Amino acid sequence: MSKVDIKSIAKALNLSKSTVSRAFQSNSDINANTRSRILAYANEVNYRPNHYASNLREQKSKTIAVVVPELENNYFTQIIKGAEQIAKEAGYHTLVYATDDNVCKEREFVTSISNGKVDGVLMSVVGEGHDHSYLFNIDLVKMPIVFFDRLYDDVAIPGITTDDYQSSFEATEHLIQEGCKSIAFLVIDKDHSIGKERCMGYTDALKKHQLPVREELIVNCSNSYTENFVIITDLLTTDKPDAVFASVERLAFSTYYVCNHLGVSIPDQVKVVAFSSLQIAELLSPPLSTIVQPAEQIGREAARLLLKNLKNPNLTPSTDQIVLKSELKIRKSSQG
Amino acid sequence: MSKVDIKSIAKALNLSKSTVSRAFQSNSDINANTRSRILAYANEVNYRPNHYASNLREQKSKTIAVVVPELENNYFTQIIKGAEQIAKEAGYHTLVYATDDNVCKEREFVTSISNGKVDGVLMSVVGEGHDHSYLFNIDLVKMPIVFFDRLYDDVAIPGITTDDYQSSFEATEHLIQEGCKSIAFLVIDKDHSIGKERCMGYTDALKKHQLPVREELIVNCSNSYTENFVIITDLLTTDKPDAVFASVERLAFSTYYVCNHLGVSIPDQVKVVAFSSLQIAELLSPPLSTIVQPAEQIGREAARLLLKNLKNPNLTPSTDQIVLKSELKIRKSSQG
DNA sequence: TTGTATGCGTTATCAA
DNA sequence: TTGATAACGCATACAA
Secondary structure (H helix, E strand, O other), X not given: OOOOOHHHHHHHHOOOHHHHHHHHOOOOOOOHHHHHHHHHHHHHOOOOOOHHHHHHHHOOOOEEEEEEOOOOOHHHHHHHHHHHHHHHHOOOEEEEEEOOOOHHHHHHHHHHOOXXXXXXXXXXXXXXXXXXXXXXXXXXXXXXXXXXXXXOOOOOOOEEEEOHHHHHHHHHHXXXXXXXXXXXXXXOOOOOHHHHHXXXXXXXXXXXXXXXXXXXXXXXXXXXXXHHHHHHHHHHHHOOOOEEEEOOHHHHHHHHHHHHHHOOOOOOOOXXXXXXXXXXXXXXXXXXXXXXXXXXXXXHHHHHHHHHHHHOOOOOOOOOEEEEOOEEEOOHHHOO | OOOOOHHHHHHHHOOOHHHHHHHOOOOOOOOHHHHHHHHHHHHHOOOOOOHHHHHHHHOOOOEEEEEEOOOOOHHHHHHHHHHHHHHHHOOOEEEEEEOOOOHHHHHHHHHHOOOOOOOEEEEOOOOOOOOOHHHHHOOOOOOOEEEEOXXXXXXXXXXXXXXXXXXXXXXXXXXXXXXXXXXXXXXXXXXXXXXHHHHHHHHHHHHHOOOOOOHHXXXXXXXXXXXXXXXXXXXXXXXXXXXXXXXXXXXXXXXXXXXXXXXXXXXXXXXXXXXXXXXXXXXXXXXXXXXXXXHHHHHHHHHHHHHHHHHOXXXXXXXXXXXXXXXXXXXXXXXX
């Protein structure tokens, strides 16, 4: 199969390159017959435009990147799904990248794509604790970014988040109303971003109901299942809380494993609520009470916002912050 | 921020474009001092090579596509994760595309990227029933493809699959040994590809143990949860099987929902086994017996095979078929 | 070791 | 309506 490009088509049909090129443009001055002749032949020889060349020429790639901390989490894959759907509708492709919660990988990737690999980026950042000054070197007009889920609030970049404080507050209040007096809060990083917001919702709810905020019940966990198993086992045997509020899905799973292992009954001895977008939460033993973030919608909104910025390349990109509502789904794990 | 490219750097340093270009190539004749001077300045002005241009020039994009039927399935996201990992290590980016089990979308996407958008493709195809002749128009030397999970066996394209027949046979045998006499088999499409293999494993196991193969127990399901709910409710109330073997994860979830709804006890009244890569299968109520496919490994192997083909662009791509082993994890849902 | 010139495949400007 | 030509930014063959 020899190379088929605009030039070869032109030669075969005894036309010029420009005429052939025009046949593929929608609003171009070209004779209808010539066009259909070209299209017919192009179809016959199975012509596909060369992306390298048109991208170079047009200075856009019709591709967006979606950067997530991890892929093995329903929450993020639902977001990707939503984003991919909107992107697809607008004729964009989607590049997916997992940072493995590593800010170096984040920086390296975003920097490497910042000159033409993609037209824009959707990103859930690694975390505020780290140095993210690399973002100041990115030309955000050339490659707009939209944050979702987590964000850096010292950069003027639009973002989609959820009402973390409010839903955390409600979930805690729910546990209090179920009679819980010592509620543990499991978090990855209580001092930053999402963890911080969620932690504040938790403590404020305690305060409102005159319950003490006990530092030992605010437990910093890690990303490792084995480490968390130890941490949570320790928590349940030492401090014996009557409820566990997991600020991240994974920590709820670990709590279930530990409870199974220790023979601790959920919800009789410990009630559990978690931030989670797991679709089969109801099938767990016992069904898990969840705060469900509208993951797909987050992805869709983020993509829409990005595409909007992509449409107006000359304007300073909007820096809207959109906050979506999560939903508390009360199930057996936190009741009775 | 004015445009920073090789030309502007060259002008600033009083060098020629080619010298500057050389500074970024690893094995190029260039004075060490000149190089470091260029790199220093490039770093200062935050230079990034333009992907459009170098791709066009080098005829490669350093990007692979991963095409999956759906994203909301742990199995496929684990595969993506494995593939992305290998791709990343080799300096490749990963484009993800969901076909929504629609062969038109599959064709459209693969065709649209077949001239330079990506260097190669990993793909789990929509299904054998459909017309996939478009693949014959793809130049597989220019853009190699590797199948995983599902494949078309009338095209000479390498693939990674699992031992579907064997593990299906074993799972069925396990149910028989647990005393089941009427085992239902839930499948999406029993006549093709994966469904076919798995169905044969099931029927052969029945035959080996002198159990009748009853057509009404081989149930074609759909991709819709609501439709499946009706189908499975009907199955459980009419035919009253003593076991359900779900050839796809989703169908096991539906079975759980239906059993909960009907008050049918798993495993006492119905035992359940399923193909599933769900990591928290153990936390379900009851813990679900699964046939676990090595999803991440599939992704890794597929990516490795593709990268191997990408290394030898002149050779006819290898057409290896690699078969990986799945593992039967027996849990409470199929015991006692 | 460095500079000059050319081409990758496409689109856009201008002239015919 | 069509054709000739330049340009997008980079990398290489060849010349100096």
